Amino acid sequence: MPYGPGRLVQTDATQVNERKFLFTLMDMDNVNHIVVFMTGQAAFPDGLGAAVYINWPSSSGETSWQLIGHLTNQKPSAIFKISGMIKDQNSASNVFSDMASHPHHAQLGISLEPLAELAQQVPVTSVNPSEQAATFEEFVNNMLMSFYNYSTSFSKSLAEIASIASTMDGSVGQTQFLPLSVLENWQKLFQAKLSRDVNFWKK
Template sequence: MFSILIAGRLPQINFQQVSETQFVIPISDTDHVNHLVVFMTGQIPFPENYGGGGNWPSAEGPSWIFLGKITNVKPSAIFKIGKIKDVESQIGSSLAPTLFSGFQHQTAIPTDGLLGISVEPLSQLDQQIQPHDITPSTVASNVEFVSKMLNNFVNYVTSFVQNVPGTSEQIVPLSIVQTWYNNFQRRINENPNFWK
């Protein structure tokens, strides 16, 4: 169902199923791996309203760091793993959800790393947060965020436009801008991915 691709290597499909909904694949020589591509092979789709969460084992215990997701609609993703050790040393393992609890970081194949995929409802995957600086920060993603934020701002604010009597000028009360800002801050604190 899944495969991974690391630059300079052949695609790998040797995922091991460790539970009904959890799969792992060993990755060797992770010191020379910055990014890996995870993709569905197209042979078996996810059940409706389900997707796969990519996870990397935390160095500090049996918990895992959420890297991102793949779905039937978005069947591939690039995960940045090169900075995980640096980020972990700065933020600790508190961000890592407890997944694959029955699976110890052991495998018969020599490995430096292990990628896990957990099949979960999309609603649960959407609530998981990727640690800062682990996922690739792409210009396209930043542009999409800014575009959606500004469209939301303009649509909200222009619905409160008032004409200035005797002129062709239009104004928006500052309190409207402040209300939009407060609402946006609240929503992004509740779910950083709400804008998607």
């Protein structure tokens, strides 16, 4: 069953044949993600999973089916990013090409296929790897700056710490303090690693 943020779940699939099902997705211009999931009422038959396709019809009504991912009994739901996908015929898959389409709506196709075949299929992506890396690096740098700014907002000078300690009953002696330079050096080291290899944290 598919749905988009702020929309009702769609259950009105058209059964094309024994293993193919079709959903019409209305007004998709401003939708960035869709969720497709199994309801839990029935599992896929043994040895089968679902290939998930999306179709962006052209103004002339021609179809452009693109594989966006898979569902299996071990992975019964998935979120697919569809913003930025090329809506043309260049990377079309013809698995549903015999289906009529409406130029103002998208279509979602579910095709039950052997797991061995699903494992060999490569979904299209809405952004290329270099764009993904740039987006991740930007996110991490923003996260680092947020953490740095938050942490340093609590910083105290030695004189301030001494003043606070003089007004307390000695419990401050149990508190540990971290020099701000340690945080600054860690941030620089992390950013340097990130600039050399955006995936260094996976290693």
